[in-house]
Amino acid sequence: MSTERRAPLDRKRVADTALKLLNEVGLDGLSLRTIARELDVKAPALYWHFKDKQALLDEMATEMYRRMVAGTALDPDDTWQERMTKTYRGLRDALLGYRDGAKVYSGARFTGTDHAREMEENLRLFTAAGFALADAVRANQTAYSYTIGFVTEEQGVRPLPGERREGYEVEERARRLAEFPLSAAAGTEIFEDYDQHFEQGLALIVAGVEARYGST
Numbered sequence: 001m002s003t004e005r006r007a008p009l010d011r012k013r014v015a016d017t018a019l020k021l022l023n024e025v026g027l028d029g030l031s032l033r034t035i036a037r038e039l040d041v042k043a044p045a046l047y048w049h050f051k052d053k054q055a056l057l058d059e060m061a062t063e064m065y066r067r068m069v070a071g072t073a074l075d076p077d078d079t080w081q082e083r084m085t086k087t088y089r090g091l092r093d094a095l096l097g098y099r100d101g102a103k104v105y106s107g108a109r110f111t112g113t114d115h116a117r118e119m120e121e122n123l124r125l126f127t128a129a130g131f132a133l134a135d136a137v138r139a140n141q142t143a144y145s146y147t148i149g150f151v152t153e154e155q156g157v158r159p160l161p162g163e164r165r166e167g168y169e170v171e172e173r174a175r176r177l178a179e180f181p182l183s184a185a186a187g188t189e190i191f192e193d194y195d196q197h198f199e200q201g202l203a204l205i206v207a208g209v210e211a212r213y214g215s216t
Contacts, residue, residue, distance in 0.1 A: 061108030
């Protein structure tokens with residue numbers, strides 16, 4: 001009989017395992033039963049920590065957020081423009097690290113208050129730059145919604161970096177839409193070079209916020 005001691009089963013271990021499995025089976029294939037099998041426990045053991053799958057998804061999103069914060073280099077001396085760019089670039093990078101990452105993250109309810117610490121610092125930076133609180137919130141919500149939407153669409157085509165779903169070949173699309181030349185030519189702007197297109201869109205938001213609120 002093995003005497004190897006296993007790590008105790010807690011919320012973090014379950015969430016870490018779920019995030020690992022997410023890349024293998026995707027959100028639709030992820031179940032408490034699948035996670036229990038990976039952990040070599042019975043499924044009811046997981047209900048001690050999570051009442052249902054949504055509660056687990058909330059913890060997974062929270063862990064994704066913690067990892068994003070740890071992996072995103074921010075400077076206290078950032079301008080609000082630099083902070084906005086770094087924050088939402090970091091969010092996209094974090095979401096792309098997981099199959100269906102944007103679907104898991106969007107709409108989740110964070111557990112704990114870790115996110116409030118970062119949110120407070122971010123809003124303090126914006127209000128110190130001259131934003132009213134409501135305007136700072138609106139600016140960041142706009143950039144957040146853009147990032148979530150962009151990554152959701154991106155992962156619909158490329159579930160993980162290096163993968164590409166069938167049916168999104170730009171050349172084939174152009175042939176099918178040949179009678180609509182502008183729409184056909186737009187394919188490369190929609191389905192190629194996601195890094196560049198995300199950065200361009202984020203820069204548009206930053207410029208729009210600056211033009212709308214006039215804060216520097």
